[in-house]
Amino acid sequence: MNVLLAEDERINRITLTDLLVKEGHDVTACEDGEGALGHLRTREFDVVLTDLRLPGAGGLDVLKEAKARSPHTVVIMMTAYGTVDTAVEALKMGAYDYLTKPFAPDRLLRILQHVRQFRQVMDENEQLRQRIRRIETSSIVGDSAPMRKLQETIRLVAPREYTVLIRGESGTGKELVARALHDQSPRRDHPFVTLNCAALPASLLESELFGHERGAFTGAVRRHDGYFERAAAGTVFIDEIDDFPLDLQPKLLRVLQEKEIVRVGGSASLGVDVRMIGATKKDLQEEVKTGRFRADLYYRLNIIPITIPPLRDRKEDLIPLAAHFFEKHGAREAFRKLSPPILEYLRVYDWPGNVRELENLVERVIALSDTLGVEEIVRDTLQIEPRNGETGASRRESGTSYSSLMELKEREIITWAMEQAGGNVTVAARLLQLPRSTLRSKLEKLK
Ligand SMILES: Nc1ncnc2c1ncn2[C@@H]1O[C@H](COP(=O)(O)OP(=O)(O)OP(=O)(O)O)[C@@H](O)[C@H]1O
Ligand SMILES: [Mg+2]
Numbered sequence: 001m002n003v004l005l006a007e008d009e010r011i012n013r014i015t016l017t018d019l020l021v022k023e024g025h026d027v028t029a030c031e032d033g034e035g036a037l038g039h040l041r042t043r044e045f046d047v048v049l050t051d052l053r054l055p056g057a058g059g060l061d062v063l064k065e066a067k068a069r070s071p072h073t074v075v076i077m078m079t080a081y082g083t084v085d086t087a088v089e090a091l092k093m094g095a096y097d098y099l100t101k102p103f104a105p106d107r108l109l110r111i112l113q114h115v116r117q118f119r120q121v122m123d124e125n126e127q128l129r130q131r132i133r134r135i136e137t138s139s140i141v142g143d144s145a146p147m148r149k150l151q152e153t154i155r156l157v158a159p160r161e162y163t164v165l166i167r168g169e170s171g172t173g174k175e176l177v178a179r180a181l182h183d184q185s186p187r188r189d190h191p192f193v194t195l196n197c198a199a200l201p202a203s204l205l206e207s208e209l210f211g212h213e214r215g216a217f218t219g220a221v222r223r224h225d226g227y228f229e230r231a232a233a234g235t236v237f238i239d240e241i242d243d244f245p246l247d248l249q250p251k252l253l254r255v256l257q258e259k260e261i262v263r264v265g266g267s268a269s270l271g272v273d274v275r276m277i278g279a280t281k282k283d284l285q286e287e288v289k290t291g292r293f294r295a296d297l298y299y300r301l302n303i304i305p306i307t308i309p310p311l312r313d314r315k316e317d318l319i320p321l322a323a324h325f326f327e328k329h330g331a332r333e334a335f336r337k338l339s340p341p342i343l344e345y346l347r348v349y350d351w352p353g354n355v356r357e358l359e360n361l362v363e364r365v366i367a368l369s370d371t372l373g374v375e376e377i378v379r380d381t382l383q384i385e386p387r388n389g390e391t392g393a394s395r396r397e398s399g400t401s402y403s404s405l406m407e408l409k410e411r412e413i414i415t416w417a418m419e420q421a422g423g424n425v426t427v428a429a430r431l432l433q434l435p436r437s438t439l440r441s442k443l444e445k446l447k
Helices: 010-022 033-042 059-069 084-092 105-137 145-157 174-183 202-210 246-258 284-289 295-301 315-328 332-337 340-348 354-368 374-382 388-398 402-420 425-432 436-446
Strands: 002-006 026-030 047-051 074-079 097-100 164-167 192-196 235-239 260-262 269-271 275-280 304-307
Touching (some): 002 033, 002 059, 010 026, 010 105, 026 033, 033 047, 033 059, 047 059, 047 105, 059 084, 074 084, 145 304, 164 174, 174 192, 174 235, 174 275, 192 202, 202 246, 246 260, 246 295, 284 295, 315 332, 315 340, 332 354, 340 374, 402 425, 402 436, 425 436
Parallel strands (some): 002 047, 047 074, 164 275, 164 304, 192 235, 235 275
Antiparallel strands (some): 260 269
């Protein structure tokens, strides 16, 4: 580790430097506070080991400077007998530990050993956080044209402070998009708070959202912070915003315009630092026309509208989404059970419950497929009639001989593979584990 040592007594300085160098540390030693501050300004140290009493700037100044420059730097204080109170104060200011002089070298080495472990855990923690963030932000699945455009919009809009209004049918992923906007914004390390207007009675909504003062109403025994205060520096996601009570809408407008709230039963305005994202299943403009939603609030919210198309309008996303959900629920292998006819069921279905409905279906398949056939589960869940009519008809046309039935099956399989491969023969051949030339000749035969 990189160690900065500030110690005015020459003998101590030399002994400690020797000890630390022998342990493999990279040591910069200085004899007074000014010197230590100078080093801190030019480079970053893993550890600062400083005497509390130093000529020039004292150890506490060194501590303050080190922490201000880099919060990850670990500062260890050395203190003479009788100055322990100040050492405790140093701990409060962020010092990692202190040593009372004189101390055995082992004491110092043990502390450094802890520091090393502590740093490892911190590093690991940071890496995990980054990984989770990457998984979360990359988890909007879908490569259809509208989803690619949506991803692009999110990338552009997320880092800015714009208010966003998300529109989409039930289960299209409105909350997921709101989270992505938060996760890709500078507010990502602060809270993301969801308020569902439809789930809260109007009487509670006001105090939940804006907070209330003690005694604001019967039962308000203590002050209560609202969502806007709890989301400080973060994002407030208001779901089903079309349900927001009309008489409270001016208060919401005030948050957007002035970044201010007044608690229920209070009179002072409080500043709030939040970004607001709204979501609705309805056509808000229609709600404005019929007087259920204030026009001024609508325009303020609708600065950046994002519309998520229903799943039936982007069926290319079905297979990647299904694969994603099998993986998400820890059953990557089970995805293989979706045979071509099953995929065909998924394609003809209308998906009124959108992506959520697909996810529910996948969960059902995972739960039940040990006892039931997957095709049966899918048909039952989606309430689709068996395909007898269709295959029966083509069966009659092309005869019922073994070879014509085989050809029918072959056509189905090859069509499926070609669709999966986006028309690319090489990819389709690999998918079916067939030599490319064999697939080619079969394609020619089947036209
Ligand atoms: N493009 C997508 N990629 C991955 N998962 C998705 C996608 N869209 C939706 N989901 C998943 O589908 C489920 C439903 O999404 P979400 O809750 O965001 O929908 P919603 O629009 O808020 O629905 P509602 O209007 O009913 O509240 C969630 O588990 C979500 O993670
Ligand atoms: Mg939702």
